[in-house]
Amino acid sequence: MPKAVAVLVAAGSGERLGASRPKAFVTLAGRPMLAWSVDALRLAGLGEIVVALPSGESAPSGCVGVMGGETRSASVRAALTAAGDGEWVVVHDAARPLVSPSLFSAALDALSGADCAVASAPMTDTVKEAGPDHRVVATLDRSRLWAIQTPQAFRRDALERALDVDDVLLAAATDDAWLVERAGGTVRVVESTAENFKVTTPHDLRVAELLLGERARG
Ligand code: CTP
Ligand code: MG
Helix, strand or coil: CCCEEEEEECCCCCCCCCCCCCHHHCEECCEEHHHHHHHHHHHCCCCCEEEEECCCCCCCCCCEEEECCCCHHHHHHHHHHCCCCCCEEEEEECCCCCCCHHHHHHHHHHHHHCCEEEEEEECCCCCEEECCCCCEEEECCHHHCEEEEEEEEEEHHHHHHHHCCCHHHHHHCCCHHHHHHHCCCCEEEEECCCCCCCCCCHHHHHHHHHHHHHHHCC
């Protein structure tokens, strides 16, 4: 397997969480939130980690820190320019502290047949499409729908090409895989579970605290 470098995006402010510090640095089960992802990356054998940081915070020991950007993808781009050699890149949200080491490996393994592989959970809710008047226009085929998460693994050349766009397009990207899709690259889903949720609200933080507390107690 080619060498892989990791990008951990932690530069967001965490507006929806509403804590007094940037979200990735909020204490979660006794440690800063991003420390859980750093552990999982290392357990997966990803020792080279570049962290995109908000101002005023520093990178965990052993990681390279860079100042993040205005948007999530701008943070990915900034971190990638600071990453050393490695043909493959794995991007992960610091806001997903419950990630398992095996999910990083599964995403990287799936790169053998694609430009990008994204951790994704099958949908459990029925999904309907509605107009601005709330009138339902379609019920989507759930068996073909996936809720997209991170980690997202990339062939580095495909990611660098995808990120080489203007700031307006970069800001429109809710994930980097979309930028690869629009550039014509192949993206695959890798099955994950709902446990790898993104900590967004105070409710999410409570759930993560319970699950990681349980994990820490063994
Ligand atoms: N992120 C980043 N740089 C940004 C925006 C977000 O590195 N300019 C990171 C966040 O730190 C987080 C991940 O991208 O780990 C997912 O973003 P999100 O959950 O939206 O976090 P925030 O942007 O911090 O939260 P909010 O949108 O509620 O402000
Ligand atoms: Mg955000």
